[in-house]
Amino acid sequence: xxxxxxxxxxxxRELEINVWSYSSRKLLHSIETGHSxxxxxxxxxxxxSDELVxxxxxxxxxxxxxxxxxxGRGLDDNAITPSALYQCHTGRVKKLAVEVGNPHVVWSASExxxxxxxxxxxxxxxxxxxxxxxxxxxxxxxxxxxxxxxLADPPKQTLSLKSCDISSTRPHLLLVGGxxxxxxxxxxxxxxxxxxxxxxxxxxxxxxYFCPLHLSEHGRSSLHLTHxxxxxxxxxxxxxxxxxxxxxxxxxxxGGRAMRYTVGDASKIMSFTPTLNGLELQPPIHDFLQTNxxxxxxxxxxxxxxxxxxxxxxxxxxxxxxxxYGIEACNxxxxxxxxxxxxxxxxxxxxxxxxxxxxRKWKNDAQxxxxxxxxxxxxxxxxxxxxxYMSEALEQLCKYKEALDFAIAAQxxxxxxxxxxxxxxxIKKHIAAAETEKNNKANDGGSRSEPxxxxxxxxxxxxxxxxxxxDASQDGPRSEREDSDYDEEVEVDFHTSVPGDExxxxxANFLHGSLNVRIxxxxxxxxxTVDANGSSGSPSSSSQNDRIPYQPETVIDMxxxxxxxxxxxxxxxxxxxxxxxxxxxxxxxxxxxxxxxxKQTGRLIKMLLGDEAVVNCVQCHPFDCVVATSGIDNTIKxxxxxxxxxxxxxxxxxxxxxxxxxEAMESNQKKLSRNREHSLSYELLERFHMHEFSEGSLxxxxxxxx
Numbered sequence: 001x002x003x004x005x006x007x008x009x010x011x012x013r014e015l016e017i018n019v020w021s022y023s024s025r026k027l028l029h030s031i032e033t034g035h036s037x038x039x040x041x042x043x044x045x046x047x048x049s050d051e052l053v054x055x056x057x058x059x060x061x062x063x064x065x066x067x068x069x070x071x072g073r074g075l076d077d078n079a080i081t082p083s084a085l086y087q088c089h090t091g092r093v094k095k096l097a098v099e100v101g102n103p104h105v106v107w108s109a110s111e112x113x114x115x116x117x118x119x120x121x122x123x124x125x126x127x128x129x130x131x132x133x134x135x136x137x138x139x140x141x142x143x144x145x146x147x148x149x150x151l152a153d154p155p156k157q158t159l160s161l162k163s164c165d166i167s168s169t170r171p172h173l174l175l176v177g178g179x180x181x182x183x184x185x186x187x188x189x190x191x192x193x194x195x196x197x198x199x200x201x202x203x204x205x206x207x208x209y210f211c212p213l214h215l216s217e218h219g220r221s222s223l224h225l226t227h228x229x230x231x232x233x234x235x236x237x238x239x240x241x242x243x244x245x246x247x248x249x250x251x252x253x254x255g256g257r258a259m260r261y262t263v264g265d266a267s268k269i270m271s272f273t274p275t276l277n278g279l280e281l282q283p284p285i286h287d288f289l290q291t292n293x294x295x296x297x298x299x300x301x302x303x304x305x306x307x308x309x310x311x312x313x314x315x316x317x318x319x320x321x322x323x324x325y326g327i328e329a330c331n332x333x334x335x336x337x338x339x340x341x342x343x344x345x346x347x348x349x350x351x352x353x354x355x356x357x358x359x360r361k362w363k364n365d366a367q368x369x370x371x372x373x374x375x376x377x378x379x380x381x382x383x384x385x386x387x388x389y390m391s392e393a394l395e396q397l398c399k400y401k402e403a404l405d406f407a408i409a410a411q412x413x414x415x416x417x418x419x420x421x422x423x424x425x426x427i428k429k430h431i432a433a434a435e436t437e438k439n440n441k442a443n444d445g446g447s448r449s450e451p452x453x454x455x456x457x458x459x460x461x462x463x464x465x466x467x468x469x470x471d472a473s474q475d476g477p478r479s480e481r482e483d484s485d486y487d488e489e490v491e492v493d494f495h496t497s498v499p500g501d502e503x504x505x506x507x508a509n510f511l512h513g514s515l516n517v518r519i520x521x522x523x524x525x526x527x528x529t530v531d532a533n534g535s536s537g538s539p540s541s542s543s544q545n546d547r548i549p550y551q552p553e554t555v556i557d558m559x560x561x562x563x564x565x566x567x568x569x570x571x572x573x574x575x576x577x578x579x580x581x582x583x584x585x586x587x588x589x590x591x592x593x594x595x596x597x598x599k600q601t602g603r604l605i606k607m608l609l610g611d612e613a614v615v616n617c618v619q620c621h622p623f624d625c626v627v628a629t630s631g632i633d634n635t636i637k638x639x640x641x642x643x644x645x646x647x648x649x650x651x652x653x654x655x656x657x658x659x660x661x662x663e664a665m666e667s668n669q670k671k672l673s674r675n676r677e678h679s680l681s682y683e684l685l686e687r688f689h690m691h692e693f694s695e696g697s698l699x700x701x702x703x704x705x706x
Contacts, residue, residue: 113145147178
């Protein structure tokens with residue numbers, strides 16, 4: 001955004017782009033775009049004095065508009081011809097990216113699995129997708145065979161891109177996220193030349209993969225990213241997941257800063273490893289958890305405050321208070337600005353936080369408790385509580401065999417503890433019951449066996465089996481592959497093609513547009529598909545890749561998690577850095593609120609009412625102390641340290657300042673835990689129909705003034 005002009009864009013339900021001056025709250029321009037489906041993203045083109053605006057929409061089109069053409073016109077005369085029109089995508093355009101200082105190029109990320117580079121100097125139009133003469137050589141990333149179901153699986157399916165971002169400090173770095181759990185970082189200087197869509201290419205190698213460890217091996221079809229972004233200094237990335245939380249990662253792993261892992265590391269930290277004289281009998285896993293235990297050489301200036309916070313957390317655990325406050329206290333000690341605490345106090349804090357997480361039972365709290373127990377065992381390998389809480393966490397994940405190993409180890413550390421003896425017996429009963437159930441299913445399957453020749457699977461059978469195998473339980477055991485009733489498992493991929501405008505339909509049970517169904521057998525890496533142009537859909541190098549064993553990548557793990565909001569209802573929900581240094585994290589939520597966390601500790605700073613239904617977008621001004629939010633209702637809110645006129649969103653008797661924060665967060669966690677596959681509401685709620693301004697307020701300390 002140009003420093004001399006302060007404007008905001010909004011996307012109308014009537015498929016208009018509105019340009020506002022947020023300082024005067026006046027509508028400057030209203031553009032009839034010509035889009036035939038929801039406008040998902042708009043951008044000012046840099047270095048154009050805010051005169052060029054580009055839009056991407058659900059009709060798979062990217063359009064460029066020159067606002068100078070409105071000179072001398074009235075607000076009612078708002079029809080102009082696009083300066084450029086790109087129709088080469090075959091799926092909805094979900095996100096646009098621009099490069100600081102570059103007025104000539106815009107990048108578009110689409111659900112068709114491609115990221116395209118549009119250079120205004122090379123042409124102002126391209127033929128519609130599927131035309132016989134289409135040869136747009138503008139594909140920078142071809143990820144139509146790039147999605148991974150889990151870290152161990154090679155990329156096969158189309159990665160429907162949901163978001164992309166270009167680093168403002170190192171613009172050659174490109175970050176993308178889509179329909180799987182992994183964000184990908186690319187160096188544009190290392191990518192192959194631009195290609196056309198006539199032939200699918202194998203996904204190019206990326207610089208880094210990003211994904212929280214506990215999400216890397218789920219293999220759930222519903223797990224995907226809704227937003228990815230760089231921090232202001234380009235050293236960190238922020239990922240927002242549908243049906244999940246917001247996660248922070250380091251960009252660089254050089255010098256041991258980032259926490260890395262590879263295939264099998266998730267199971268290793270859940271497996272009991274005997275120790276001898278305090279040393280593990282097997283080499284430690286990747287360095288992703290070693291760096292979690294920060295070694296500080298500074299003087300313990302905050303030791304007294306740390307002990308006080310640990311005592312608060314201990315009282316929260318022992319007195320039956322809500323675990324949230326105790327967890328916040330532990331976060332301040334372990335992740336905050338306090339330095340110099342010794343290993344014993346750190347061990348104590350890790351064990352207390354693990355116990356509180358297991359008591360709270362929010363989504364993935366058990367996974368976070370496992371991390372704490374692992375780190376506690378690295379400090380004290382004979383820690384009774386670390387083994388006890390590890391066993392309880394694994395029980396919550398229904399990993400009873402692993403839980404038994406840690407329970408027995410805890411019993412050996414405290415043989416006189418009668419509770420541990422009872423726990424060991426209970427876990428053994430769980431294992432026996434699971435084995436009995438498995439044997440019964442095997443016997444029932446054998447007695448009901450029938451000739452398979454000529455048997456036809458219905459689409460509902462295929463969908464049911466695919467989802468049952470991929471997402472049997474969010475925190476529980478998965479379906480056993482060997483229990484399949486068929487020789488080969490079958491997966492089904494859905495892709496909604498355009499045109500279609502779900503947001504304009506008032507009937508919640510209908511999705512417009514065509515539905516392409518591709519059915520393939522798992523493991524058939526040499527399958528052939530046909531794209532929209534009728535050309536072969538297999539990667540050009542598939543025959544070579546089939547002969548080379550797949551080597552899973554090393555992935556950068558999370559360093560902080562932000563919880564309390566809910567991201568299920570819409571597929572475009574953002575998470576953003578606030579402040580010039582990005583010291584705070586913000587995200588919208590399905591409950592109409594937006595949340596602000598302290599970046600370093602994950603502590604919730606503020607929860608504000610931002611929409612009547614859902615807050616999708618939260619954006620901080622690049623240098624002014626202003627935040628803009630928008631969602632499902634017809635307003636955009638501008639938040640400043642102090643509002644000139646009090647409004648309902650500012651607080652008051654019924655406002656967010658007096659709301660029950662814990663009750664709201666508990667409600668959001670229940671929504672996250674529901675099975676997302678039973679609802680299509682997230683596809684129907686993707687609407688931007690905002691045309692009014694209302695001004696909210698923040699207290700000064702909540703808008704980072706750097």
